[in-house]
Amino acid sequence: MSTSDTHRTHGIDDSVLAELTRLRESIDNIDAAVVHMLAERFKCTQQVGLLKARHHLPPADPAREARQIARLRQLAETAHLDPAFAEKLLNFIIAEVIRHHERIAVEPDTTDTPTNRTHNTPDTPPGAPRP
Numbered sequence: 582m583s584t585s586d587t588h589r590t591h592g593i594d595d596s597v598l599a600e601l602t603r604l605r606e607s608i609d610n611i612d613a614a615v616v617h618m619l620a621e622r623f624k625c626t627q628q629v630g631l632l633k634a635r636h637h638l639p640p641a642d643p644a645r646e647a648r649q650i651a652r653l654r655q656l657a658e659t660a661h662l663d664p665a666f667a668e669k670l671l672n673f674i675i676a677e678v679i680r681h682h683e684r685i686a687v688e689p690d691t692t693d694t695p696t697n698r699t700h701n702t703p704d705t706p707p708g709a710p711r712p
């Protein structure tokens with residue numbers, strides 16, 4: 582049974598269904614954009630990881646992270662997004678980046694990239710303490 586069949590069975594008006602479909606199409610577009618933007622971000626951070634490994638720099642830079650969090654919280658407030666949520670999300674992403682950098686530091690010649698990696702994925706939700 583399709584989604585629209587399910588809704589019809591439950592007596593949802595066609596105009597409501599059309600509105601729901603329209604909104605979900607936008608959500609799907611936004612989710613696709615988020616995936617593409619994250620893929621580009623990980624391409625950049627992968628390059629940063631290689632640079633750090635080559636020059637024996639530490640994988641994490643807490644001072645840079647603190648500046649990013651302060652900036653993102655400010656942007657979130659302006660955009661009427663919960664700043665705490667924005668901070669959790671950034672921390673979640675950064676934790677994954679640092680794991681990649683730690684891996685690059687011990688395996689600098691790896692051709693494995695975050696975008697094609699299917700193992701070693703994060704299993705902690707946004708907001709969980711960094712492993």
Ligand SMILES: C=C(O[C@@H]1C=C(C(=O)O)C=C[C@H]1O)C(=O)O
Pocket residue numbers: 626629640641642643645646649674675678679682
């Ligand atoms: C990408 C970097 O490495 C780490 C990851 C960061 C990020 O994902 O934004 C920020 C700081 C570092 O802890 C960096 O130093 O710029």
